[in-house]
Amino acid sequence: MMMDKPLTALIQPDGMPLDIAGYERAGGYQALRKALTMTPEAIIAEVKRSRLRGRGGGGFSTGRKWEAVPTGTDAARQHYLVVNADEMEPGSFKDRLLLEQTPHQMIESVIISAFAIQADIAYIFVRAEYVLSLSRLARAVAEAEARGYLGADILGSGFALTIHVHASGGRYICGESSALLTALEGRRPLPRSRPPRSALSGLWGKPSIVNNVETLCNVPHIVERGADWFLGLSRGADGGTKLYGLSGRVKRPGLWELPLGTSLNEILEEHAGGMQDGYECRAVLPGGASTAFVMNADFDIPMDFTSVQKLGSSLGTGNIMALDNQRCPIGMLRNLEHFFAQESCGFCTPCRDGLPWVERILAAIEAGDGEAEDLDTLARHVSFLNSDGTFCDLAPGAMAPLGSGLKHFRAEFEQHIAEKRCPWHETAESWA
């Protein structure tokens, strides 16, 4: 086993997942056996020391999040662990790989993490379109149940856990952790107000932890190999590897497990093979639609949480999208804001009314009908739709590419408005 790539080490060349016997032969479920000999507190302490940070976009410390769950014999039961496998952030395709090709790693991760927070029930919330993930997870759960890794008395430890695999009906806001819990309860999935934190009062009012797929898949490896080993995988202060993705006009679009902190340049040039002939990369969205543009002058940055944040963007999902010189940046922003306007849950006015307005203005500018004042109107939206002005992080996320786009593509905005046309217009409907 190549242990420098723990998340993907067991991925087979043909993409087929290992069944439970194959997974066990490769060392699977050994971390669970070890975890069950530890105390939940010791597991949380090790995860905290490993500096594992959330891979779902927020980057929150996993160990610290888990610590907030009330423990001890007098603490109220029951507790829930919820896996966020909604993966609907445009440009992101990393969790799909883990769900489809390493389903038993996912299940083992859930059992160990549930033990750490003393959860009785776990849900894996999977986006509707991931039909292969859903069937492979269901099969892995059944196999794990049959082997005694799930159920009433797991491997004779006294610990009990049930896993439910839930298929969503399809809506981006369900990925927001509080809306996800509402969705699981069978209600119209709107985000909830905080406090209370879901670690204290989440699913059906019970203590609940929501974590991303990739985040949790690190846990068995931390338990098995220790926090120091995990810290050593990374090139920066935070531990682990990262599933970096790259899409757009590169020679080899794809997904690679690399040390956390690998530079953007290395991912683009060495792993994705650079841009296709005739294309230049002008900028990227480093971690999905909700992250600010990083311009090509800054491509030497390490792709870790702190470095990308210092540039005014964020690591997000670490799945990078390239904007090339043959696509219009205003058109790209219009596409992004269309997504956010459509997926807004409509609960708060600034987001419900503001995002469609932003989309209309961008469409007008792209069509050659823009006015100079439009840029001020857009900038005003960027300053109002922040986390103070809106109920959840969807709207602030929507403003990340727009705010940075207004800054970095000012000349292109002004050119559209002055010339009353899109300079890239001809390429719009071509296969290229």
Add this chain to the structure above:
Amino acid sequence: MSIAEQSPGDAPLDAALRDEIAAVARHAEQKRAAGTDALKLVQKRFGYISDRHLAEVAALLEMTPAELDGVATFYNLIFRRPVGRHVILLCDSVACWVMGEAAARAQIRDRLGIKPGETTADGRFTLLPIVCLGHCDHAPAMMVDEDQYGDLDAARLDAILERYR
């Protein structure tokens, strides 16, 4: 219109389907939590959720039809109106936009005569836009029913459409 006329959405749910819904409801921690699963079972059979079926499922889950409709209408993939025999979900998010989603959409319009949101006159296809399918490294991407396709180009798109009758 012709599709709506043929639609069996006015017939009551049969006993087998009601049993299946009752089974998912039993498996759930609370009956209403089985809402999306139950609606999907009905949709798998009938293609969409008629008002009548919505009310029947709501009763089985001990919800009001309005409550269940509030859930059903929220989701992009629960259809409250009839659709064609096959549903094309064409990704219109950003990586596919970069890689030629507009070209795919134009080709579907030319071949099938439908725009997003429309159904062919013979009821064969409904075209719907869909958000990022998590297949961006193979953009442009789409699904037809439950099958996923990527790396679309003009020839591949034509060949895929041919598979669905």
